[in-house]
Amino acid sequence: MIPIDPAELTFTAIRAQGPGGQNVNKVATAVQLRFDIAASSLPEAVRLRLLAGSDSRISREGVIVIKAQTARTQERNRAEALARLQALVDAAAHVDPPRRPTKPTRASQRRRLDHKSQRGAIKAGRGRGGLSTD
Template sequence: MLIISNAVHIPDDEIELNAIRAQGAGGQNVNKVSSAVHLRFDINASSLPPFHKERLLGLRDSRITSDGVIVLKAQQYRTQEQNRADALERLRELILAAVKVEKARRPTRPTLGSKTRRLESKSKRGAIKAGRGKIDY
């Protein structure tokens, strides 16, 4: 069981994990051992709350197919157990990031102090540049 939060859990039977051979360099170990993990999670068929499903399906992420299936491939570690844990943690982080609600930003005006500081620095800079002109005798 994958625990997302105190109220949201994903049963193991909803997450499909397959062991595959990893890509890239690694020699005999990579060629013979299926240490990489391919994770598939169907959002629509899951027991996630409707809000979570809606936010996940609304993401513009290359890891989510058009059918609403999250596909993750974990091959960073040498052992299958570590890659399985990595894939599950990445799925958890993806779901948590999708349901995080950002606080709306209220535009504010600059303070009087910041305005005066800005104008003072502009006048100082202007005085420096004015002093670079030709000197008349």
């Protein structure tokens, strides 16, 4: 897990969308988090993988914009937005090990060929008339 410097984050309180009555119309509980990838203190490899990704939350300028509005309080939405950003950075930091191709064993090749010949014999026996020795 790569720590994210809180000084590099910009939080903006906005009004949430959708149903919710008077509270959602009056109180700015939704949170918009902005994180500039290029100006961040992330390792270079993680930054490049984030910018190369095709996530719709990353703008052309290289700014991640995350909007959290599911909770009723601004603090919970702020924590949710931060957790989503951390998950995005952690996913970019994870690199799968390179795949080493392997060869099938001799026994598995033999089983495959035996099964093929059995199936071929079954299908050959389905024909009309069968084999005649006239």
